[in-house]
Amino acid sequence: MDYKVVKKNAPGRGEVEILAETYEAGKPEGEDTGKWRQKLESRDEKLKYLQNGERYWYSDDWFGSEKRKTPA
Amino acid sequence: MVEEEKKKKSVDKASLELIDKACADEVNLAFDRAESMKPCPIGAVGSCCKNCGMGPCRVPLPKGKEETPEDKKKRRGICGATAETIAARNFVRMIAGGSAAHSDHGRGVAELFIAAAKGEAPGYQIRDEQKLLALALEWGVEISDRSNSDIAVEIGEIALAEFGRQEGELLFIKRAPLKRQEIWRQQGVVPRGIDREVVEIMHRTHMGVDQDYENLIQQGTRTALADGWGGSMLATELQDILFGTPAPVLSEVNLGVLKEDEVNIIIHGHEPLLSEMIVAVAREPEMIKLAESKGAKGINLAGICCTANEILMRHGVPLAGTFLQQELALVTGAVDAMVVDVQCIMESLPDIAQCYHTKIITTSPKAKMKGAVHIEFNEHDAVNGAREVVKSAIENFPNRGKNIRIPQEKHDLIAGFSHETINYLLGGLFRASYRPLNDNIINGRIRGVAGVVGCNNARWEHNQAHVAMVKELIKNDVLVLQTGCSAMASAMAGLMVPEAAAKYAGKGLAEVCETVGIPPVLHMGSCVDNSRILIAATAVVKDGGLGDDISDLPVAGAAPEWMSEKAISIGQYFIASGVYTIFGVTWPTEGSKEVTDYLFKDMEQMYGGMWAFETDPIKAAHLMIEHIDKKRKALGIDKARERVLYDMEMRRELDKV
Numbered sequence: 001m002d003y004k005v006v007k008k009n010a011p012g013r014g015e016v017e018i019l020a021e022t023y024e025a026g027k028p029e030g031e032d033t034g035k036w037r038q039k040l041e042s043r044d045e046k047l048k049y050l051q052n053g054e055r056y057w058y059s060d061d062w063f064g065s066e067k068r069k070t071p072a
Numbered sequence: 073m074v075e076e077e078k079k080k081k082s083v084d085k086a087s088l089e090l091i092d093k094a095c096a097d098e099v100n101l102a103f104d105r106a107e108s109m110k111p112c113p114i115g116a117v118g119s120c121c122k123n124c125g126m127g128p129c130r131v132p133l134p135k136g137k138e139e140t141p142e143d144k145k146k147r148r149g150i151c152g153a154t155a156e157t158i159a160a161r162n163f164v165r166m167i168a169g170g171s172a173a174h175s176d177h178g179r180g181v182a183e184l185f186i187a188a189a190k191g192e193a194p195g196y197q198i199r200d201e202q203k204l205l206a207l208a209l210e211w212g213v214e215i216s217d218r219s220n221s222d223i224a225v226e227i228g229e230i231a232l233a234e235f236g237r238q239e240g241e242l243l244f245i246k247r248a249p250l251k252r253q254e255i256w257r258q259q260g261v262v263p264r265g266i267d268r269e270v271v272e273i274m275h276r277t278h279m280g281v282d283q284d285y286e287n288l289i290q291q292g293t294r295t296a297l298a299d300g301w302g303g304s305m306l307a308t309e310l311q312d313i314l315f316g317t318p319a320p321v322l323s324e325v326n327l328g329v330l331k332e333d334e335v336n337i338i339i340h341g342h343e344p345l346l347s348e349m350i351v352a353v354a355r356e357p358e359m360i361k362l363a364e365s366k367g368a369k370g371i372n373l374a375g376i377c378c379t380a381n382e383i384l385m386r387h388g389v390p391l392a393g394t395f396l397q398q399e400l401a402l403v404t405g406a407v408d409a410m411v412v413d414v415q416c417i418m419e420s421l422p423d424i425a426q427c428y429h430t431k432i433i434t435t436s437p438k439a440k441m442k443g444a445v446h447i448e449f450n451e452h453d454a455v456n457g458a459r460e461v462v463k464s465a466i467e468n469f470p471n472r473g474k475n476i477r478i479p480q481e482k483h484d485l486i487a488g489f490s491h492e493t494i495n496y497l498l499g500g501l502f503r504a505s506y507r508p509l510n511d512n513i514i515n516g517r518i519r520g521v522a523g524v525v526g527c528n529n530a531r532w533e534h535n536q537a538h539v540a541m542v543k544e545l546i547k548n549d550v551l552v553l554q555t556g557c558s559a560m561a562s563a564m565a566g567l568m569v570p571e572a573a574a575k576y577a578g579k580g581l582a583e584v585c586e587t588v589g590i591p592p593v594l595h596m597g598s599c600v601d602n603s604r605i606l607i608a609a610t611a612v613v614k615d616g617g618l619g620d621d622i623s624d625l626p627v628a629g630a631a632p633e634w635m636s637e638k639a640i641s642i643g644q645y646f647i648a649s650g651v652y653t654i655f656g657v658t659w660p661t662e663g664s665k666e667v668t669d670y671l672f673k674d675m676e677q678m679y680g681g682m683w684a685f686e687t688d689p690i691k692a693a694h695l696m697i698e699h700i701d702k703k704r705k706a707l708g709i710d711k712a713r714e715r716v717l718y719d720m721e722m723r724r725e726l727d728k729v
Contacts, residue, residue, distance in 0.1 A: 023589060027322055027484070031388050034320030034488060036496055037202060043215075046202040050209065053495060053504030056614035057247065058209055065616040066250050 082396070082534035084564055086327045086479035090400040093477055099427050101399050102418060106530035111658070118159035119663030124279035126150040131158055133663060151279060159664035160285035161277040163640070163671075164292035166660065168273040170641025171295045173415055174600050175235065175266045175303025176438075177343050181310045182232040184345050184451045188314060189224030195349055195455040198224055199316040203492075207309060211243060224313070231306050237265030244301045248606075249613045251621040252650060256297065259678055261290060261648060263298035270295055285667050293648045293679075300645030305603035311382070315348050318385035318488040318597065320497075325563040327397060328482030329390035330406050334372040335363045337465045338392055338401055341413030342598065344382035346435050346449040347375075349458035350411065351387050359462050366469045371462065376401060377416050378556060378598035384487050385597050391485075393564075394535065394557035395635075396528040402430050405476040409465030413449070414439045416527070416636065429471040433461055485563035486570065487595035489553075491607040497588055506608075506615040508588070509551075513626060514617055514709050517580030519549040520700030521612075523605045523646070525558050526631030526639045529657045535561040537632035537656050537689040542567055544693035546592040549578035550700065553608065556599045558631070567593040602642050605629075606649060619707055623650030623680025626703040628696035632656035632689050647671075647681040652699040654684040654692050 004020040028034070040046050050058040081103045082088050094101050114120045114132045122128035129149030133139060139147075147155045188196035198204055198220045204227065208215050213226045234242055241262045245253060256262045263269050273295050276282035282291070312318070330336050337354065339347045353359060354371045363371050374392035375383055383389040392401050395416050401407050402424045409431045410421065422432045422443030432444040435457075440446055447460050499505030512518045522545050528534055538561035542552050546567070554562055562568055567576060573585035577592040585592050596604045609622045618625050629646045631639045634655050646653045661667045676682035686692040704710040718726070 021586075031321065033322070034493075035316075036319055036493070036501070037200065037317060039501060040202060043201065043205065046205055047209075047215075049202065049501075049504070050206050052502075053499070054206065054492075056611050058206065065613055065618070065620045 080533050083536045083539060084326070084481070084534060086481035087393075087397060087400055087534055089477070089479045090327065090403045094400070094403045097403065097427055097475065099399075099403055099424055100420070101403075102396060102420070102530040103534075111531065114663070116658055116660070117663035118162040118661045118667075119155055121149050121153060121158040121161065123161065123277060124151070129153070129158070131155045131663070153283065156285040156664045156666045157283050157288070159661040159667040160288040160292075163661050163667065164273050164288050164295070165277050166637040166640040167292040167296050167644050168270045169637035170639065171266075171299035171303065172270045173638050174299045174307065174641065175270070177414070177600060178266075178303035178307035178310070179232070179235050180343060180345060181307050181314070182228055182235070185310045185314055186225060186228035186232065187451050189221050189228055191221065193451045193454065195352070196314060196451075198313055200313050203309065203313045203317055207313070210247075227313075228310070231310060234302060234306060235266045238268060239264050242266070242298065242302045244305045245297075247610060248301065248649070249610055249621050252623075255621075255650075255679060256648070259290070259293070261294040261297060263294050263302055266298045266302045269298040285664070286670060289667070289670060292644060296641045296644035297648055299641045300603055300606055300649065304600040305606070307600040308597070308603045311344060312490070315344065315382075316386050317492050318490040319493050320486055321385070321388040321488040322484065322486055323384055323388040323390050324482045325391040325393075325485050325560055326482045327393055327401060327404060327479050329372075329374045329392055330401070330404055330478045331369075331372045332406060332476060332478055333369045335366070335368045335370070335466050335469045336372050336374065336407050337462065338374055338376055338407050338410040339379050339383065339389075340376040340398055340410055341417055341436075341439075342378040342415040342600075343413045343436070344379055344386075345451065346413060346454060346458060346461075347379050347383050347411070348386075349454045350461060351383055351389060353455065353458040353462050359459070359466070362463065363466045363469065366466055368466070368469050371466070378600075379413060381487075381556065381559065381595075381598040381601070385490075385595070385601075386488075388487075390482075391560050391563065394528050394560045396530060396534045399424055402428055404478050405429070405473055406478050408468045408472070409433055409461065411435060411461050412439070412441075412444075415638070417441070428475070429468060429473055431464060431468050433464060435461070481564075483564055483566050485568035485595065486591055487559075487563075487568070489590075489594040489596050491604050491611060494594070494608060495611065497590060506611045508584075510612060510615050510617050512580075512584050513612075516709070516712060517549065517584050518551050519578075519580070519697070520626035520628070520704070521551045521553060521609075522627065522696055522700075523553045523555075523602070523629040523651070524562075524632070525555045525599070525602055525605075525629070525642065526634040527557050527636050528561075529633045529635040532633050532657050535564065535633075537692075538562060539565040539567075541630060541632050541689035541693045542593055543576055544690050545696065546572075546577040546581060548693075548697050549581040550697065551581060551584075552593045553596050553605050554593060555596050555601050555605070558633070559595045562593045563595065567591065568595055599638055599642065602646075606645075609649070609651070621650055621680065624703065624707065625650075626700040626707070627651060628699050629653040630655070630692060630696060632692060643683065647675055647683055648679050650680040652681055652684065652696070654686055654695055656685075656687050656689065656692060659685040
């Protein structure tokens with residue numbers, strides 16, 4: 001894909017070239033276009049995704065804002 | 073019709089065009105009935121009690137003067153019930169109605185889920201194994217090398233038991249932020265079981281039982297939580313497992329999606345159980361061939377209300393319109409069948425259908441209509457049921473009259489923003505995360521997040537409040553999450569495409585939307601999918617940096633054109649979850665200052681969230697922004713801070729302190 005570059009003013013550096021939008025023009029076609037969950041095929045992959053991607057609920061070592069000694 | 077009058081009925085051109093056509097066709101619409109019949113001023117403010125045969129007792133506030141203590145003493149029903157008790161009873165009965173509607177939907181899904189898992193519901197299968205595994209992990213169901221069906225049977229049985237649970241706590245309560253769970257336990261509002269809480273409201277509001285408005289509202293809160301964190305959440309989760317978790321999908325919205333040369337089938341209501349099968353059957357080659365044999369070029373499915381949102385989110389089936397457009401769809405003269413299930417279905421439909429050729433087909437044993445054809449949904453034979461429905465529509469195609477007008481208006485939209493998809497879009501497959509959202513809230517590009525949901529109300533200009541409020545919010549850098557008819561209204565106004573960010577959103581929000589590639593207004597599904605908003609809010613809390621409870625977040629909720637009891641239940645569970653929530657059109661406890669103050673002020677002390685009422689959508693949006701700013705200030709993120717990169721020497725200085 002040919003990347004589009006645009007010029008913009010950067011604070012203290014004058015005009016710089018930056019990467020412009022990288023999406024393809026037009027509309028997506030087909031019902032399956034946005035279906036990302038199919039990328040995970042095996043049960044192991046799905047379970048690992050849950051422990052990582054949905055770590056807020058499914059990981060034992062993630063506490064985020066809720067680190068506390070005694071669970072509610 | 074005078075131009076001025078037309079403007080008052082809808083902001084949508086397609087609707088106005090068909091309101092005119094209905095007038096010419098002498099069809100009576102909800103818009104007309106709302107004009108000719110004014111709401112009862114006593115019932116509207118919750119001051120009428122009809123819970124026993126001694127009434128109805130009316131206890132209105134005195135007109136045009138302040139109420140004296142003597143006046144107040146006189147404001148009692150025959151049994152002695154005060155205006156406070158009466159207003160609170162009416163209010164919590166609305167919650168019970170709403171919670172029952174969402175939860176009975178959830179129960180239906182759970183029953184189908186078990187049947188599908190046992191192989192007793194041909195055509196249905198587990199479509200999202202990952203979500204099944206997630207529930208198994210959450211509920212301690214053994215996974216090992218068991219088949220999905222085995223796991224699903226156990227999951228389904230646990231889910232179904234939640235409805236009849238008599239003690240303890242609903243399982244999904246544990247999904248909420250830990251601090252929120254503690255608040256609920258302190259307030260004594262953790263639901264014991266879904267059905268139990270609804271039944272208890274009906275008991276407590278029976279003549280001569282609970283006569284303390286605070287105690288009544290406490291039970292209302294528990295019942296609402298049994299909806300949001302119970303019945304609705306179960307419906308969403310099990311539907312995702314059975315039909316697939318929504319992912320981004322492109323579709324179209326408004327009555328212009330109907331096609332003059334195809335068999336138009338409108339799916340209307342709230343439960344996607346049969347409609348999922350109709351979507352599959354309408355694509356079968358023999359059905360398309362049958363349609364062609366009748367002179368049609370194909371079969372065109374479109375939806376109204378939340379069944380529409382369900383099949384949009386998972387299949388991209390276009391949306392024909394909102395609640396107030398159900399009658400107008402028939403007025404096009406181009407709808408060959410309108411298939412309805414439950415909730416928000418107007419009884420006027422069969423009468424209007426008689427003016428055209430449309431077949432109204434009821435499918436639920438819980439919701440029959442005089443003048444409609446009934447083809448009952450049976451989960452054990454859903455495919456054949458769906459075929460009968462589709463065939464019936466096809467057979468009706470040659471009966472179309474010549475009085476057809478399909479408006480041109482339609483707009484693209486991107487839907488499918490489940491919690492899982494937002495998490496994935498923000499962080500990617502290898503480290504899905506809400507971190508980018510939290511960071512952009514903290515750095516101020518996104519001022520806050522608003523949930524704008526709910527119905528249309530024939531007492532208000534169709535879609536006006538939704539669109540005005542949402543535009544005002546995104547203009548002020550507030551990311552908007554939507555469900556239900558409110559989502560459709562925004563989609564019709566062109567707010568649910570990525571390009572809308574540059575056109576309508578503030579600079580900060582637009583930058584984030586462009587970077588992630590999302591619209592500034594995200595469609596999260598049907599009204600039971602408000603549970604997705606609860607989960608998204610919880611994920612923001614759990615990711616960290618914005619407090620440790622939903623009530624700490626710079627977020628607000630609204631239902632500017634609400635009308636159903638379900639909306640009241642949704643509002644109450646959002647408030648009990650810590651969200652400031654503002655409703656428009658009318659407020660059902662205005663007959664009692666004490667009850668209204670309790671809901672609008674005292675609840676904030678108890679739950680961190682409270683109700684508000686404002687009919688002007690721009691003023692309401694500003695109140696939401698004010699609340700968001702209040703929360704930003706409390707979090708200390710209200711001012712831009714200079715970022716200082718510490719070198720080792722500066723760090724050593726820090727250690728000395």
